[in-house]
Amino acid sequence: MSTQTLYERVATHLGEQIRRGVLRAGERMPSLRQLGRDQGVSVSTAVEVYAQLERQGLLEARPRSGYFIRAMPAPGAVGARAPARLARTPQPVRQPELLCVPEELTRKARMALHSATPAPALLPGAALHSALQRVMRRDPDAAVRYAAAEGVADLRLRIAERYARVGVDVDPEEVVITAGAMEAISLALRVVTSPGDVVLLETPTYHGLLQAVAALGLRVLEVPTDAESGIDVACLEKQLARQPVRAAILVPNFNNPAGSLTGDAGKRAIVAACTAHGVTLIEDDLYAELAFSGERPPPLRRFDTRGQVITCGSYSKMLAPGLRVGWALGGRWTQQLLHAKGFSTVATATLPQLAIADYLARHGLDPHLRRLRRALADNAQRSRDAILRHWPAGTCVGDPGGGLSLWVQLPQELDARSLYEAGLARGIGSLPGDLFSLRGDHRHHLRLSFGVPWSDAVDDALRTLGKLASTAAR
Ligand SMILES: Cc1ncc(COP(=O)(O)O)c(C=O)c1O
CATH class of the missing domain: 3.90.1150.10 (Aspartate Aminotransferase, domain 1)
Structure with missing residues (x-):
C-alpha cells in the first residue's frame, strides 16, 4: 500500500509529467480550483500540491498570475550550483566519522x-612487478635501509621535469616525496595551520580532505564547485573578504566528485585573491594527468608569482595506488614539510620509490x-x-x-x-x-x-x- 498522502500522490503524478515534458516549461498550470476539480481533491489539497512542486523547483508562483512550469535543466547539465545552505561562518566538520x-x-x-x-586491469601491474624485481636485484639492501626524508633523488628530478612541460618551474630540491597525495596534503596543513584556524574547501569535495581538516581541529568555509564550470571564483572572493582564512585546499583539475575543471582565468583569479588575502593555497593536483584530451591542464602553481601555492600530487591515479608514492612541491615551506615528514612517517618507503623511478626510466609515463x-x-x-x-x-x-x-x-x-x-x-x-x-x-x-x-x-x-x-x- 502506498504511504504517500493524497497531495503527495497528485504532486508526484504532476511532477513526472513536467519532467517528461508532457507539461512544458513556461506553461501556466490550472488554477487551484480547476486543479481540485480535475484531480478530485479539495482546494486546500491543491494548495499543498503546488507548494510541493514549488519546493521541488518544478513550478514558480507569479503574483496575481498563477503557477508556471519552470525550465528544466538541459539533459546532461548538473544543474544545482551552490547548495542552498552554504554557511557564511566557519564550521567544524560535523561528525567526521560519518564521512568515511x-x-x-x-x-x-x-x-x-x-x-x-x-581498475587494476587498466594499470601496468606486470611492468611494475618487473621493476620491483629489477630494483631488488640491483640493490638488495634497498628494503633494509631508510630512504632519505625528502625521497629518492631520481624520482624528485622526474617529477620536477614533468611540471616543466606545462611551464611550471620546479626545483627538484623542493620536491618532498610522500606516502600518496593524502600525506602531502596533511603535512602541508600541519605546517601552514594551527588548530582552530579557518580553511576554505570546495563543496562538493573529496571526503578525505574533510577528514584531514577535522583531524587537525580546523574550521571550514565552503565554496561551491560546479560540475561544468569549476570553482565559483566570485563566491571564493566574497568568502575571503568576509573573514580571515588561513589556507584553501582546492582541486581545480577534475575535482572528485564533481569531475569539474576550473579554467585558466579562474585559476589566475583564485591565486590572485588568495595572495591578496595572505591565504596559502594547498592544491590537490592528482587527477590532472588524466585529461582525456591528453593536454594536462596547468596547476594553480603556474599562476603563482609569490610562492603562495603548495602543489600536491601522486602516482595513485595513474600508475599504482598501492605503492603509495606522492609528493608536495614545498617552495618556501620545504624545510618545514621535511620536518613534519620526520615525525609523520620518517621517510617514504624505499622500494616503491625506486620501482617507480625504474619504471619511468624504462617506459616513460606517456605510452x-x-x-x-x-x-x-x-x-x-x-x-x-x-x-x-x-x-x-x-x-x-x-x-x-x-x-x-x-x-x-x-x-x-x-x-x-x-x-x-x-x-x-x-x-x-x-x-x-x-x-x-x-x-x-x-x-x-x-x-x-x-x-x-x-x-x-x-x-x-x-x-x-x-x-x-x-x-x-x-
Ligand atoms: C581529491 C583526492 N585527493 C587525494 C586522494 C588520495 O590520494 P593518494 O592515494 O595519492 O593519497 C584522493 C583519492 O581518491 C582524491 O580523490
Whole structure:
C-alpha cells in the first residue's frame, strides 16, 4: 500500500509529467480550483500540491498570475550550483566519522563503481612487478635501509621535469616525496595551520580532505564547485573578504566528485585573491594527468608569482595506488614539510620509490597514460549514455573532461543514500553525495567512478541503478 498522502500522490503524478515534458516549461498550470476539480481533491489539497512542486523547483508562483512550469535543466547539465545552505561562518566538520567510505562497500560491492581509482586491469601491474624485481636485484639492501626524508633523488628530478612541460618551474630540491597525495596534503596543513584556524574547501569535495581538516581541529568555509564550470571564483572572493582564512585546499583539475575543471582565468583569479588575502593555497593536483584530451591542464602553481601555492600530487591515479608514492612541491615551506615528514612517517618507503623511478626510466609515463586516458574517456562516455538512457527523467549527469568521477544529480524527490543502499544490496557500489561536504549536502547526488573497464556487466549495473531510481521516483 502506498504511504504517500493524497497531495503527495497528485504532486508526484504532476511532477513526472513536467519532467517528461508532457507539461512544458513556461506553461501556466490550472488554477487551484480547476486543479481540485480535475484531480478530485479539495482546494486546500491543491494548495499543498503546488507548494510541493514549488519546493521541488518544478513550478514558480507569479503574483496575481498563477503557477508556471519552470525550465528544466538541459539533459546532461548538473544543474544545482551552490547548495542552498552554504554557511557564511566557519564550521567544524560535523561528525567526521560519518564521512568515511562505508566499510560494507568493499565487502559487498561486486561491481566497484564507487572507487575513484582505475581498475587494476587498466594499470601496468606486470611492468611494475618487473621493476620491483629489477630494483631488488640491483640493490638488495634497498628494503633494509631508510630512504632519505625528502625521497629518492631520481624520482624528485622526474617529477620536477614533468611540471616543466606545462611551464611550471620546479626545483627538484623542493620536491618532498610522500606516502600518496593524502600525506602531502596533511603535512602541508600541519605546517601552514594551527588548530582552530579557518580553511576554505570546495563543496562538493573529496571526503578525505574533510577528514584531514577535522583531524587537525580546523574550521571550514565552503565554496561551491560546479560540475561544468569549476570553482565559483566570485563566491571564493566574497568568502575571503568576509573573514580571515588561513589556507584553501582546492582541486581545480577534475575535482572528485564533481569531475569539474576550473579554467585558466579562474585559476589566475583564485591565486590572485588568495595572495591578496595572505591565504596559502594547498592544491590537490592528482587527477590532472588524466585529461582525456591528453593536454594536462596547468596547476594553480603556474599562476603563482609569490610562492603562495603548495602543489600536491601522486602516482595513485595513474600508475599504482598501492605503492603509495606522492609528493608536495614545498617552495618556501620545504624545510618545514621535511620536518613534519620526520615525525609523520620518517621517510617514504624505499622500494616503491625506486620501482617507480625504474619504471619511468624504462617506459616513460606517456605510452601508458595515452592508453589509460583513452579507456577512461570511453568508459565515461558510455556510462553517461547509459545513465541518460536508463535513469528517470530529471536525472542530470556531468560531462567531465578527465579524472575518474561522474557526478549524477537525481530528480529532487530521490534521496541518493537510499539509492546507494538499494544498489549495494544488489552488489553495486556507488557513493552518496552527502559524503562530500561539510554538513551532508548534495543529498540528491550520487558519485560513480568510470575506472572499471566497460563491459556488459557495467551496463547492467547502471541499468539496475536506473530501474531502482525509477521505481523510487514513482
Ligand atoms: C581529491 C583526492 N585527493 C587525494 C586522494 C588520495 O590520494 P593518494 O592515494 O595519492 O593519497 C584522493 C583519492 O581518491 C582524491 O580523490
